[in-house]
Amino acid sequence: MxxxxxxxxxxxxxxxxxxxxxxxxxxxxxGTSLDDLSAAMGMNRPSIYRAFGDKEAVYRLALAQFTRQMEEGFNHTVLQETDFREGLRRFYRAALEVYSSGEAALGCMVMCTAPAASITHLDVQSDLLEVIEQLDRRILKRVELAVDQGQLSAIVDAKSLSKLIQAVLHSLAIRARAGESKTSLRRFADAAILTILGKT
Amino acid sequence: MxxxxxxxxxxxxxxxxxxxxxxxxxxxxxGTSLDDLSAAMGMNRPSIYRAFGDKEAVYRLALAQFTRQMEEGFNHTVLQETDFREGLRRFYRAALEVYSSGEAALGCMVMCTAPAASITHLDVQSDLLEVIEQLDRRILKRVELAVDQGQLSAIVDAKSLSKLIQAVLHSLAIRARAGESKTSLRRFADAAILTILGKT
DNA sequence: ATGTATATATACCATTTCGCATATTATTTG
DNA sequence: CAAATAATATGCGAAATGGTATATATACAT
Incomplete structure (x- = not known):
């Protein structure tokens, strides 16, 4: 107080x-040095250290912040829309806006940078796994709801379907970072929904 | 001579x-230093330099070698099998063996390490994009053959379908590196084929 | 054997990197 | 106003890093 x-x-x-x-x-x-961080954050190194901890701690906090923002995007699209297909379509679009915004398309911060560090920094690996599984769970919940409401017919396996939905996201992230155009990625996302969820 | x-x-x-x-x-x-390379390769730094060039050159050559090996895996599974679904299933399995072999599961070298470097090292970005597009093309060719042979019915869009097939691979790569178990990933791969290509 | 070609081994250099120890500044409390 | 608190700013230092210059070793060709 x-x-x-x-x-x-x-x-x-x-x-x-x-x-x-x-x-x-x-x-x-x-690939990022403390000096890089210092310059970008407008703080000198000792201040960063006091405020957030060492480099790995800063990275993980930044990861968490990014994840939180993506989760909000999920809520505002998939969860808000009554039609699952349309909600998913909007979610992919929103993600692509993040992945391909600005000068260079950076893809997803988690999927495109955490894997490289995850073997030598096991806490990062835990974060990565947690992000993936958390999204699996959230998608699954919505898929099950859609099944209950009769929006999805004849599903092989709800869990695998949910993972497949996330797989598209993984691919969009990597492809954006590789330099594929936004329009091409949008086309892919739309078609993927049709193929995965059926045309009805 | x-x-x-x-x-x-x-x-x-x-x-x-x-x-x-x-x-x-x-x-x-x-995350890799020239000293790391020197130790692993059994060559001292000047020799590495003479033989392959600077650090980025070594990395790109290693990427190419890895890609070549994965392409061989593709040939021995997808291309050799007459049934497309079965060939694809075997390909995913073979990839998983690579992704999840040894002590720690490392995932795919290309998909799990190149994206992180691709913004600051544009040649790596080119390599990454080339690998993805090359695989797109090769899958597409096989998909079109399967359609011609009546193995696939009612396809939305062969190009997008091919990308979706690669998307599963991207996800397997990341998930393996995140620490998901091999059996879980196998189950996912199998179910994905069913969902993507239909149950027939 | 001698010179030439190619590879390895040693040592060095400028810079960067991480982390911290030590000031210094700003604000609140007594 | 002085003491306490909590932040910023400066600068140091040991180690690591990427890269290279120089010296040495090993083979072939004549």
Whole structure:
């Protein structure tokens, strides 16, 4: 409750993390130096250390922030739309806007940078797995609802179907980062929905 | 034609590259130092430089070698099997053996390490895109053959279907690296084929 | 054997990198 | 106003990094 003591922070934690995330997103974990972070965050190294911990801690916090934003996108599309197909279509579109925005298309921060670091930094691997499984669970829930509502017919296996839906996202992420055009990716996403969920 | 002059190489280029690839595969491009390479390849840095060029050149050569091996796997499964579904199933299995072999599952060297480096090293981005598009083309060819032979019915769009087939591979690669079990991934792969290509 | 070609081995260099120890500044509390 | 608190700023230092210059070793050709 006490009003803040001592010298006031010059930075906003959220914005600083966002800036750090931007660098990590483009350069990956080990491709990014503390100096890079310092410049982007507008904080000098000791301040970063005090505020967030070491390089790996900053990276993981930035990952979490990115994930949170993507989850919001999921809520605003898949979960809000009554028709599952249409909600999914909007979700893929929204993801593509993130993946292919700005100058260079960076793809998904998690899928395109975390795997490279995940073998030598096991905490990052845990984060990566958790993100994937969490999304599996959330998609599955919505798939099961769609089945109950008769929106999906004759499903092989709801769990595998959910993973397949996420697989498209993985591919969009990588392909965006590889340089495929947004229009090409949109076409792919739309067609994938048709093939996966049937044409009805 | 002349027999080799000068001091003979102590290393075999193929094996040396394979060793380099192993390190890059686990640690990624920027996570790997020249000293790491030197130790793994059994060559000191100047020799590496003379033989293959700088760090990026070594990485790209290792990528190419890895890609070649995966392409052979594709030939021995998808292309050799008369039934497309069965060939695809065998291909996914073979890929999983690569992705999840050894102590730690490393996933696909291309999909799990190249994206991280692709923004700052544009040649790597080109390699990545080329690998993806090349596989798209090869799958597409086989899909079209299957359609001609009546093995596939009522396809939305052969190109998108091919991309979807590769999407499953991308996801397997990432999920393996994230730590998902081989059996879980096998189950997913099998179910994905059913969903994508129909149950007939 | 001698010179030429090719490879390896040693040592070095400039820079970067991470992390921290030590000031210094700003704000609140007593 | 002084003490306490909490942040920023400066600068140091050991190690790692990418790359190269120089020296040495090993083979073939004549």
């Amino acid at each position: 006490s009003t803040q003591r001592g010298r006031p922070k010059k930075y906003d934690p959220q914005t600083a993390l966002q800036a750090a995330g931007g660098v990590f997103w483009a350069q990956g974990f080990s | 002349s027999t080799q002059r000068g001091r003979p190489k102590k290393y075999d280029p193929q094996t040396a590259l394979q060793a380099a690839g192993g390190v890059f595969w686990a640690q990624g491009f920027s």
